[in-house]
Amino acid sequence: MEIKIVKTTTPKEKPAANALGFGKYFTDHMFVMDYSVEKGWHDARIIPYGPFEFEPSCMVFHYGQSIFEGLKAYKGADGGVLLYRPYENMKRMNRSNDRLCIPQIDEDFAVDAIRQLVLLDKDWIPEGEGTSLYIRPFVFGTDNALGVHPSHTYKFIVILSPVGSYYAGGLSPVKIWVESEYVRAVRGGIGAAKTAGNYAASLKAQEVAEKKGYSQVLWLDGVEQKYVEEVGAMNIFFKIGGEVVTPVLNGSILGGITRDSVIEVLRGSGYKVTERKISIDEVHEAYKNGKLEEVFGTGTAAVISPVGELCYKGEKMVINNNEIGEVSQMLYDTITGMQKGAIEDKYNFTYKI
Structure with a gap:
């Protein structure tokens, strides 16, 4: 299928690299x-970025049939443009599509569409430390009708946003609230899909956590509220007695692209990595015994996010003296180095466009 291109006649002023924030500005074009x-x-x-018009009866407003993805583009050390594992994102997008009864999208075509869009707006890719061009593909149902059933029409859209560090403090340890009242997802539900409803379900607990001074929520399983699952915007890893443990993907946890990358890099660096069920009580016991050496999150937005404090039922666990751990720093340096082409990519994660 040919992609028609209509270029904007009124290009926007680009924001300063030191004032980007995350997801506040958008480039001149969209797919x-x-x-x-x-x-x-x-x-x-590919057309100029701008609003759409939908009827009030548009099904996505009422029944939430919507999925999205997130990946990034970087200016390489040689001046070229690099994407990070785009085919993995498109595979995951189709898994989400399947769960939400949305038609499959040709993954090769989707990656090529992203390639063409990014190249058209490549001047928007920032080059400062910790910056990148965030890519947001999303799909939603557009039928104008009320009634609980899959839509018969859809839109697939990709927009681009130049971004700085996901956290205002950059690569510094974050404080995380362990949620013991609300739940986000259960096995058999939509927790493993990257769908808007999962994030809507997380907002109340996130609001409560922020009021208590915590930047993210660590979710426990939705049945026993005992086993660790994931953080609102990332997967979670624990280094306990030299072993790195992360919750096994069980049907209610989103399989992160960065999570998968981290597991490969850790194993390739000689670390023992185990994917299994891990309870919050086990984490707490490891903390009390001095064996909880590091905790960090992984995700497209933040890449690696060291955790300096966990709070569970009012008890604070301060990890590694609230400092960045050796493993967290190594992973951040390795993955961001590969993303920007500054170090050798032994894993073939990057995709030059």
């Missing part, structure tokens, strides 16, 4: 493609 039962996916185009 759009439509779906109908009769035509399948069709009318692929």
